[in-house]
Amino acid sequence: MAKKLQAVRGMRDILPEQTPLWQFVENTARRVFQSYAYREIRTPVLEMTELFKRSIGEVTDIVEKEMYTFEDRNGDSLTLRPEGTAGCVRACMEHGLLHNQVQRLWYQGAMFRHERPQKGRYRQFRQLGLEAYGMEGPDIDLEVILLTARLWKELGISGLELQINTLGTPEERKAYRVRLVDYLQAHRDELDEDSLRRLETNPLRVLDSKNPDMAELIAAAPSLMDDLGEVSRAHFDVITAGLDAAGIDYVVNTRLVRGLDYYSRTVFEWVTNLLGAQGTVCAGGRYDGLVEQLGGRPAPAVGFGMGVDRVVAVLEELGFNSADNDPHVYLVLVGEGVQTPGLVLAEGLRNALPGLRLQVNCGGGSFKSQFRRADRSGARLALILGEEELSRQQAGIKWLREQREQISLSHDELANYLKDMIGE
Ligand code: ATP
Numbered sequence: 105m106a107k108k109l110q111a112v113r114g115m116r117d118i119l120p121e122q123t124p125l126w127q128f129v130e131n132t133a134r135r136v137f138q139s140y141a142y143r144e145i146r147t148p149v150l151e152m153t154e155l156f157k158r159s160i161g162e163v164t165d166i167v168e169k170e171m172y173t174f175e176d177r178n179g180d181s182l183t184l185r186p187e188g189t190a191g192c193v194r195a196c197m198e199h200g201l202l203h204n205q206v207q208r209l210w211y212q213g214a215m216f217r218h219e220r221p222q223k224g225r226y227r228q229f230r231q232l233g234l235e236a237y238g239m240e241g242p243d244i245d246l247e248v249i250l251l252t253a254r255l256w257k258e259l260g261i262s263g264l265e266l267q268i269n270t271l272g273t274p275e276e277r278k279a280y281r282v283r284l285v286d287y288l289q290a291h292r293d294e295l296d297e298d299s300l301r302r303l304e305t306n307p308l309r310v311l312d313s314k315n316p317d318m319a320e321l322i323a324a325a326p327s328l329m330d331d332l333g334e335v336s337r338a339h340f341d342v343i344t345a346g347l348d349a350a351g352i353d354y355v356v357n358t359r360l361v362r363g364l365d366y367y368s369r370t371v372f373e374w375v376t377n378l379l380g381a382q383g384t385v386c387a388g389g390r391y392d393g394l395v396e397q398l399g400g401r402p403a404p405a406v407g408f409g410m411g412v413d414r415v416v417a418v419l420e421e422l423g424f425n426s427a428d429n430d431p432h433v434y435l436v437l438v439g440e441g442v443q444t445p446g447l448v449l450a451e452g453l454r455n456a457l458p459g460l461r462l463q464v465n466c467g468g469g470s471f472k473s474q475f476r477r478a479d480r481s482g483a484r485l486a487l488i489l490g491e492e493e494l495s496r497q498q499a500g501i502k503w504l505r506e507q508r509e510q511i512s513l514s515h516d517e518l519a520n521y522l523k524d525m526i527g528e
């Protein structure tokens with residue numbers, strides 16, 4: 105027997121009952137991004153594999169084991185994007201958007217990672233994110249974090265924890281690396297397999313381990329804070345002082361190193377305790393070295409990526425009520441020759457009332473069956489156009505969810521009568 109067709113493991117269908125919540129998140133984010141003068145950029149979902157290897161870093165979970173990589177028909181190695189930053193930087197370099205310029209850009213779209221699917225962790229998931237280029241001072245780091253705080257406010261999400269840290273400069277990290285390696289070597293026998301490997305290739309990554317058995321060891325590791333130079337220290341202090349001044353709560357988590365290689369100085373995450381182990385809903389920071397690493401002229405950069413799937417899950421946990429998706433009005437059409445005039449009447453109403461959700465009964469049916477459909481559609485009101493109404497240029501109005509007398513109005517009066525329903 106043929107194999108039953110179904111969605112690829114870890115990739116979900118978002119059904120019509122759920123999409124209003126997604127749209128709410130996406131629309132709110134777009135509004136907030138625009139209120140800080142960010143502009144949208146759209147890049148392909150496929151990039152050359154080399155881009156991700158060179159940007160994210162060879163010794164990361166993503167590049168080591170999570171990428172969807174394949175050869176196309178020409179034998180080129182391509183990868184479905186696992187995150188948005190690399191493609192954004194590539195596009196900006198390719199189109200000369202970074203040279204002597206400040207850019208504030210946002211993006212959204214599907215990302216792909218071959219991970220073990222579980223709540224809040226999927227193989228296709230959506231991110232909304234932004235990138236700010238050309239600004240090296242801490243003011244933009246602070247503004248980006250303030251923007252994320254505003255996003256939660258506008259979404260009606262409270263109770264997220266902001267964790268911040270600094271990774272210093274590459275030189276400072278080098279000094280820290282020596283101390284960290286000494287410490288990890290001294291505890292070699294307590295390291296798991298992943299960490300032993302990372303100890304050789306990328307020891308800071310050990311701090312990023314999700315293995316609970318490693319938690320104690322990681323908590324006791326030396327802190328990079330002690331290796332910070334004056335400039336990095338001052339950079340970080342401006343951000344913490346700014347958050348204090350703006351009244352945004354945060355915790356400094358010196359173990360926060362982020363899963364990607366390209367960060368420098370500021371890193372931050374917003375974390376929830378509502379989703380189990382998949383607690384990070386938004387993560388970002390400064391990545392001043394990346395543009396140069398990819399062959400461009402050095403350009404400072406700050407950004408973040410937000411996991412839309414997880415933000416939607418948080419809203420569901422908080423009992424958020426999906427924005428209304430149902431039609432306001434259902435147009436019942438019964439009789440000879442009423443179908444086309446009905447569609448034309450509906451066009452006129454849509455012209456007059458932007459925002460009106462009007463469902464026309466297509467496909468005929470008796471009065472009874474059309475009213476059953478009207479009821480099931482969730483509409484509050486049915487408009488009725490039969491042969492008799494049509495001949496008098498009128499339509500019947502029947503409220504479906506409340507006790508009100510059925511009335512008739514002329515076609516000209518309808519828009520005025522219906523206008524109060526919109527926006528409710
Ligand atoms: P995690 O530690 O949970 O694996 P990460 O450090 O790999 O996260 P980033 O690369 O920083 O995640 O991506 C930014 C955000 O995208 C995450 O904070 C999360 O909200 C979301 N995200 C990452 N991977 C997934 C996934 N597989 N499914 C759903 N959302 C994801």
Ligand code: MG
Nearest residue numbers: 165166219363
């Ligand atoms: Mg991950």
